[in-house]
Amino acid sequence: MIAVAAMLFALTFGFEKLPAGLVGGFGAEAFPRLVLGVIAGLALLLFIAPPDSEPSARIPPMVYYTAGSLLAFMALVVLVGMLGAMFVFLIGLGYLWGERRAWLLLMVSALVMATIWAVFIKGFAVQVPQGLWH
């Protein structure tokens, strides 16, 4: 945490410099530096007197697979567009999380997509990315 605060503090030296008269004595870098000082102080306090908390359990592999599926979704948006990626994601994550009834996955995903299309695309006129093959 202290390292992140130090890095953010260092970045404040890269902010554009304005003449003192324009800044009015309290430049753009002053407030972030003040807050980062508070964060560093609190982080030090945490280091000196850590709270009595139980160590958190190991992260199950499924969390990583799920996180990966979110990133895969973003990649898929570029290829097949947002609606296509959503449909694949609904089926994919359901399957990944243990649902094996293909007909139910397809039916629920189609229902969700139909709702998204009716409410957002038709109703709110949201224009979503169409993908490479459009």
Place this chain on the structure above:
Amino acid sequence: MDAFLAGMALLLDPKILLVVFAGTLLGIVVGALPGISGSTTTALLLPFTITMTPVMAIAFLGAIYCAANFGGSITAILVNSPGDPSASATAFDGYPMAVRGEAGRALGMSAVASAIGGIFSVVVLIFAAPLLARMAYSFGPPEYFALAVFGLSMVAMSGGDSAVKNLIAGAFGVMLATVGQDITTGVERYTFGVYSFSDGIEFIPVLIGLFALTELLEQASQLARRTAMARLGAVRLPSWADVRKCAKAISLSSVLGTFIGVLPALGATTAAMIAYVETKRWSKEKDQFGKGAIEGVAGPEAANNAAVGGAMVPTLALGIPGSGTTAIILAGLIVQGVRPGPHLFTEQPTLLYAVFSSMLLANLLYLALGLGFAKVFARITQIPPQFLWPTVFVLSVIGAYAPNQAMAEVWIAIAFGFIGFFMRRFGFSPAPLVIGLVLGKLVEETLKQSLIIFDLSWGGFLNRPIALTLFGLTALFLLGPFLLQRLRERP
């Protein structure tokens, strides 16, 4: 009075009635679904309020907030797994009641106690918020700065592992608010050349990421968990004997919950826990608590719903959020171009009274819906995560994308989903970060204005008694618990 009547009259607008009804229904449903809390739902639905008028938007979000607390009790009683964190204390006695076949009695008491607590707090809100706003009307930037710092200091007690961790999360929220152009000089800060960061980090994707996507990853780690639902008979209004038995618990908890809700950053969960302890302390049947005492359901339910109205007092009167969910509602108002604070009571009193009236209506609606359709809501809690959470993700994506129609916002939401997940793993609660993010601009703006007034001398604060009192309270709240602990440890 005229404004109050005009606000009530707005409720006759079928569109507003519809959004309050929809908000209440959604609030109960999502409150009942384990993992989806009122905060998650308000964050998820925030983007869709942009197309609404400010009255409709806040009435919708307010109704969700009111009803989600009650919805949480359905799962707490039937499944022993609170749908909303604020219903945790309800499970202590609600589930044992359900196990011995009294689920309908527990749910009936939960609905009535929730509605009484909720209505009591909205009445307090109607009277207290204008008074507080009148007091704050003479506040200048130094007082606002002190108030915002006081609000931030209260995040120390807002959940998570430790006070220090909460404060760090709050401070990081304030840091996030510094991204973009500096308000006085126009200098770009932490934008890394990304054009969309120039206007600062948008609230909506951050909130969606921290609440909805973090919870999605959290759910991925709990897939093996199975819950058994207790049998539910008919849900009835409580008997006269139950009402007499619980009257003291409901009254005490309604007052406690409202008071705790008013304190910045302390929300419904804290209110319910304290109310449970106090209800037990004042009960004649202390030994029955934990085994299915109906007072153990009435107390926390009255308190967690009373905290809703209480939390809205500082949110609307001062622009300082009373809880994580009110921070989201505050963000919703800012997105609508409405900055809550004392001036709202003179400039847009009708809007405020419409909000108060819609919250009153929401409390009555969930009482009726809770008593009439508890069985239906109980069924909804059984939606398998394999269908529920992919749908939540799809809604999160469209919610983050729709306001600016930019994929960058979806990336931000996903990034904050990961950040929120790791924050939780390391004992940091995301709520303080949100409060910091919402208050960050106010803190910086008022500090700069104060220093200009004081000719760049920090000593100027010493001549402002209200600001000094607020700084004193901040110090007391921050240092009080540590000093008390030290005193207790002394031989």
